[in-house]
Amino acid sequence: MVADKAVDSADKTQENMDVLTSTRAVIKKALEKLGYPDELYELLKEPLRMMAVRIPVRMDDGAIKVFTGYRAQHNDAVGPTKGGIRFHPDVTADEIKALSIWMSLKSGIVDLPYGGAKGGIICDPRQMSFRELEGLSRGYVRAVSQIVGPTKDIPAPDVFTNSQIMAWMMDEYSRMDEYNSPGFITGKPIVLGGSHGRETATAKGVTIVLKEAAKKKGIDVKGARVIVQGFGNAGSYLSKFLHDAGANVVGISDAYGALYDPDGLDIDYLLDRRDSFGTVTKLFNTTISNKELLERECDIIVPAAVENQITEENAPKIKASIIVEAANGPTTMGATKLLTERGILLVPDVLASAGGVTVSYFEWVQNNQGYYWSEEEIDDKLHEIMIRSFNSIYDLAESRRVDMRLAAYMIGVRKMAEASRFRGWV
Numbered sequence: 001m002v003a004d005k006a007v008d009s010a011d012k013t014q015e016n017m018d019v020l021t022s023t024r025a026v027i028k029k030a031l032e033k034l035g036y037p038d039e040l041y042e043l044l045k046e047p048l049r050m051m052a053v054r055i056p057v058r059m060d061d062g063a064i065k066v067f068t069g070y071r072a073q074h075n076d077a078v079g080p081t082k083g084g085i086r087f088h089p090d091v092t093a094d095e096i097k098a099l100s101i102w103m104s105l106k107s108g109i110v111d112l113p114y115g116g117a118k119g120g121i122i123c124d125p126r127q128m129s130f131r132e133l134e135g136l137s138r139g140y141v142r143a144v145s146q147i148v149g150p151t152k153d154i155p156a157p158d159v160f161t162n163s164q165i166m167a168w169m170m171d172e173y174s175r176m177d178e179y180n181s182p183g184f185i186t187g188k189p190i191v192l193g194g195s196h197g198r199e200t201a202t203a204k205g206v207t208i209v210l211k212e213a214a215k216k217k218g219i220d221v222k223g224a225r226v227i228v229q230g231f232g233n234a235g236s237y238l239s240k241f242l243h244d245a246g247a248n249v250v251g252i253s254d255a256y257g258a259l260y261d262p263d264g265l266d267i268d269y270l271l272d273r274r275d276s277f278g279t280v281t282k283l284f285n286t287t288i289s290n291k292e293l294l295e296r297e298c299d300i301i302v303p304a305a306v307e308n309q310i311t312e313e314n315a316p317k318i319k320a321s322i323i324v325e326a327a328n329g330p331t332t333m334g335a336t337k338l339l340t341e342r343g344i345l346l347v348p349d350v351l352a353s354a355g356g357v358t359v360s361y362f363e364w365v366q367n368n369q370g371y372y373w374s375e376e377e378i379d380d381k382l383h384e385i386m387i388r389s390f391n392s393i394y395d396l397a398e399s400r401r402v403d404m405r406l407a408a409y410m411i412g413v414r415k416m417a418e419a420s421r422f423r424g425w426v
């Protein structure tokens, strides 16, 4: 258990920026560019369903604590909805809605038969015992059980949730459903029907598009100086993959601070010492802040933590020539404009972080057919999808002279727009 300390975010004042409003603005622009009517924007600007729940949990001291949670289902025209569940003290209803819209866009970009969803609980799992977390995870599933299920809405891990939490949730759903239901949730342990490669999928997907972006910029990944913000599931494996590819990972961070060394960090040591919440900087006496880290010398930055880390305030000070968004929503729309004007290649979240949901889809397919694939098969399929998706967005951005985020939204929104039209919803 990690003792609490003030959370170090890049820009605390920006943390509550309205991610929902800015997401809507880009969706509107994408639909206009594609020539869709206004009704489609009215349909897609808000999730079709949003459930708020209260979850009572008996804590270790005997008292009952009631937690607030959400599940947002953005659009199910294409198929069942899908998206992770985060446990974080800063969760808000609007954040979860925006995250569900981003999931729809991701599924559209990598062409999965899903719409988007997202869930979240306002809590700090770093301050809770294993037993309390199990109670909260099971309570959440009971609370949202009417709207989720293997053919309705399939959850997965996100910030501060992991395969153990997925296992408790799958077990709770299976008990309620009275049969073993592995396809209810993805990101499970392998022995419970999890897929090879899901644990590392987000980081692998980011690595693949980062290498493509580096080629476009004429940067050799071997020797490139990389800063990775966040050292959890996405950030830690990504640091390892880049380190193994010969990159010089000069900076990493977690919620409590950051480490920077121009000669490169000892990634294997840091991986070995991080805790299950992606905390590692507490082991060091000399740290810098997340804000300082993002302004340090480097060639590539990968934000892999939380929203609103690159803003109009720090975007002009960024030294990197490539930013690859492993996190959801790390860059504000104002910062996107500034970075694009400065010629920085920004690979947007809805593309860069889509490796996770892609392998989650593979997990769900394997659960449905009861036949399991090798890690090599998963890797090959993921590689092909990420390269194809990167190139289609890059080419569209070039041909339509739009930024990479708008190009990604244009590709991501198209499938659900068409599906909604064929269904006669608009």
Ligand SMILES: NC(=O)C1=CN([C@@H]2O[C@H](COP(=O)(O)OP(=O)(O)OC[C@H]3O[C@@H](n4cnc5c(N)ncnc54)[C@H](O)[C@@H]3O)[C@@H](O)[C@H]2O)C=CC1
Residues within 6 Å of the ligand: 007, 008, 009, 010, 157, 158, 159, 160, 161, 202, 229, 230, 231, 232, 233, 234, 235, 253, 254, 255, 256, 277, 278, 279, 290, 304, 305, 306, 307, 326, 327, 328, 329, 353, 354, 356, 357
């Ligand atoms: N896990 C997955 O499969 C996917 C994750 N993502 C996104 O990647 C990002 C990171 O997710 P995971 O690595 O899964 O989470 P995680 O829980 O494994 O790690 C989160 C990391 O962010 C740090 N962090 C938390 N709050 C912070 C704050 N306020 N300021 C700075 N750092 C903070 C934590 O200390 C930790 O190092 C999130 O935006 C998530 O939505 C996107 C796609 C899939």
Ligand SMILES: O=C(O)CCC(=O)C(=O)O
Residues within 6 Å of the ligand: 082, 083, 084, 085, 103, 106, 154, 155, 156, 157, 158, 186, 187, 328, 353, 354, 356, 357, 358, 360, 361
């Ligand atoms: O694996 C999944 O289904 C969802 C992953 C997720 O929540 C995300 O991409 O943000």
